[in-house]
Amino acid sequence: xxxxxxxxxxxxxxxxxxxxxxxxxxxxxxxxxxxxxxxxxxxxxxxxxxxxxxxxxxxxxxxxxxxxxxxxxxxxxxxxxxxxxxxxxxxxxxxxxxxxxxxxxxxxxxxxxxxxxxxxxxxxxxxxxxxxxxxxxxxxxxxxxxxxxxxxxxxxxxxxxxxxxxxxxxxxxxxxxxxxxxxxxxxxxxxxxxxxxxxxxxxxxxxxxxxxxxxxxxxxxxxxxxxxxxxxxxxxxxxxxxxxxxxxxxxxxxxxxxxxxxxxxxxxxxxxxxxxxxxxxxxxxxxxxxxxxxxxxxxxxxxxxxxxxxxxxxxxxxxxxxxxxxxxxxxxxxxxxxxxxxxxxxxxxxxxxxxxxxxxxxxxxxxxxxxxxxxxxxxxxxxxxxxxxxxxxxxxxxxxxxxxxxxxxxxxx
Amino acid sequence: xxxxxxxxxxxxxxxxxxxxxxxxxxxxxxxxxxxxxxxxxxxxxxxxxxxxxxxxxxxxxxxxxxxxxxxxxxxxxxxxxxxxxxxxxxxxxxxxxxxxxxxxxx
Ligand SMILES: Cc1cc2nc3c(=O)[nH]c(=O)nc-3n(C[C@H](O)[C@H](O)[C@H](O)COP(=O)(O)OP(=O)(O)OC[C@H]3O[C@@H](n4cnc5c(N)ncnc54)[C@H](O)[C@@H]3O)c2cc1C
Ligand code: FES
Numbered sequence: 001x002x003x004x005x006x007x008x009x010x011x012x013x014x015x016x017x018x019x020x021x022x023x024x025x026x027x028x029x030x031x032x033x034x035x036x037x038x039x040x041x042x043x044x045x046x047x048x049x050x051x052x053x054x055x056x057x058x059x060x061x062x063x064x065x066x067x068x069x070x071x072x073x074x075x076x077x078x079x080x081x082x083x084x085x086x087x088x089x090x091x092x093x094x095x096x097x098x099x100x101x102x103x104x105x106x107x108x109x110x111x112x113x114x115x116x117x118x119x120x121x122x123x124x125x126x127x128x129x130x131x132x133x134x135x136x137x138x139x140x141x142x143x144x145x146x147x148x149x150x151x152x153x154x155x156x157x158x159x160x161x162x163x164x165x166x167x168x169x170x171x172x173x174x175x176x177x178x179x180x181x182x183x184x185x186x187x188x189x190x191x192x193x194x195x196x197x198x199x200x201x202x203x204x205x206x207x208x209x210x211x212x213x214x215x216x217x218x219x220x221x222x223x224x225x226x227x228x229x230x231x232x233x234x235x236x237x238x239x240x241x242x243x244x245x246x247x248x249x250x251x252x253x254x255x256x257x258x259x260x261x262x263x264x265x266x267x268x269x270x271x272x273x274x275x276x277x278x279x280x281x282x283x284x285x286x287x288x289x290x291x292x293x294x295x296x297x298x299x300x301x302x303x304x305x306x307x308x309x310x311x312x313x314x315x316x317x318x319x320x321x322x323x324x325x326x327x328x329x330x331x332x333x334x335x336x337x338x339x340x341x342x343x344x345x346x347x348x349x350x351x352x353x354x355x356x357x358x359x360x361x362x363x364x365x366x367x368x369x370x371x372x373x374x375x376x377x378x379x380x381x382x383x384x385x386x387x388x389x390x391x392x393x394x395x396x397x398x399x400x401x402x403x404x405x406x407x408x409x410x411x412x413x
Numbered sequence: 414x415x416x417x418x419x420x421x422x423x424x425x426x427x428x429x430x431x432x433x434x435x436x437x438x439x440x441x442x443x444x445x446x447x448x449x450x451x452x453x454x455x456x457x458x459x460x461x462x463x464x465x466x467x468x469x470x471x472x473x474x475x476x477x478x479x480x481x482x483x484x485x486x487x488x489x490x491x492x493x494x495x496x497x498x499x500x501x502x503x504x505x506x507x508x509x510x511x512x513x514x515x516x517x518x519x
Binding site (some may be wrong): 023027046048049065066067068071074075118141156299303322325327334336375376377378381382385413 | 421422439442443445447452453454456458459480483484486487493519
């Protein structure tokens with residue numbers, strides 16, 4: 001279908017990716033109908049503050065909003081909240097929502113995000129055991145999230161560690177249980193993980209590494225977590241941060257190709273040319289990594305998908321992709337990540353961990369593929385620029401602290 | 414509420430009511446001022462909320478943190494009056510603030 005014939009666009013999922021898409025379609029000059037269907041009660045909002053300032057109580061929900069709810073009407077975007085899309089009829093190009101209403105589309109964007117994994121344990125449904133994905137989840141946590149309370153965080157990924165950091169700052173007693181032998185095992189190197197382990201330990205967080213939860217204890221509300229080795233940890237509340245699974249239910253129902261997320265091409269087009277998929281629910285070829293398929297869970301990836309799809313559907317200038325980026329705030333540490341570190345065979349450092357300001361550069365052969373920068377924004381942005389423009393610098397050059405990052409980047413080829 | 418004027422690179426002006434305590438970036442985004450992307454939502458991680466502060470307001474908008482300085486160092490078309498608008502908090506003192514937007518945030 002040529003873009004002239006596209007009069008009606010439906011977006012399923014009113015999260016960061018869906019919300020950005022609607023807005024960028026309008027900015028790109030699309031004049032037709034836009035319907036944004038979302039299951040949550042709120043207009044699209046940002047999730048990153050949920051495990052940071054929002055948990056701490058520094059921000060109210062209005063400040064999480066991507067746009068004030070009134071902007072959608074002003075821009076003629078039909079925002080259907082508390083509405084779940086349940087069925088896609090690809091042959092007749094219709095979406096059915098709960099309650100039976102059918103909405104026709106010319107182009108459809110799936111931005112259904114991801115669902116947090118529930119603890120596969122007896123007791124996971126007890127009062128006081130929480131998942132951590134939506135603003136409503138955090139609102140529920142808050143009543144128990146008080147100074148002196150005993151918190152067990154299960155899973156030492158970024159969200160788990162951010163929650164642990166806020167909890168310490170709010171005076172909770174915190175234990176993190178992680179099945180792997182180190183925190184952040186899937187997302188960073190042992191070196192950087194070790195730095196965060198030390199930092200949290202110094203801040204008073206206890207870690208049970210290689211710990212296997214067996215059971216959540218309690219009769220109506222949680223009282224503790226039992227581990228497979230027989231240990232029992234008391235708890236007033238338990239927060240599970242054991243990862244997410246892409247929400248592919250509706251894509252599978254209508255028979256789109258799915259493998260670790262809804263599979264798309266570089267333009268975010270699924271196996272049906274009239275349907276696109278973006279954000280946490282979708283995997284696409286990574287332009288900076290030889291086209292290898294990846295499903296990323298980040299704000300950048302959600303925004304990138306929105307920009308790509310808006311450019312395709314408005315026949316705008318093709319969007320030039322940035323290198324993947326991500327950040328995590330813990331205590332006064334700002335971790336900024338560019339690139340994808342998987343498959344690295346060498347690390348170079350600028351700065352030293354003891355100064356709490358350093359960057360780890362990951363190489364695969366000669367090629368710089370990623371950076372983890374802690375309180376080192378220049379190293380982060382410099383590496384991001386290099387990856388984006390397919391340039392590299394030898395480790396020995398990167399490690400030369402007598403030369404500022406900006407100068408090094410200018411010299412790279 | 415303090416009023417802030419945003420001037421796009423093509424000269425188009427947007428005058429916006431900015432709640433005290435929020436940031437100059439948030440006020441722009443909430444009023445859909447084009448030209449401030451703010452991809453990271455104010456986490457000082459993306460440098461896509463770059464503005465030029467009208468010189469007479471520079472003292473009132475305060476100092477850059479070293480984090481902000483380093484981020485700006487890598488942005489395009491940086492001038493002496495460049496700031497990341499997510500790092501400027503709106504106060505009563507900033508009523509009447511004028512900021513200009515760069516041609517592009519990338
Ligand atoms: C606590 C937390 C902290 C984070 N911190 C960071 C960070 O620091 N930096 C970073 O880059 N990223 C961070 N992330 C990740 C980032 O927030 C996500 O990658 C991003 O929100 C993905 O956007 P999305 O639109 O794809 O999915 P989501 O934001 O999950 O939105 C999908 C929406 O679709 C809805 N939906 C699903 N199916 C249907 C249906 N059939 N009908 C209607 N609606 C449906 C869902 O209810 C949901 O509201 C964090 C995430 C969490 C949870
Ligand atoms: S909004 Fe990202 S740095 Fe200001």
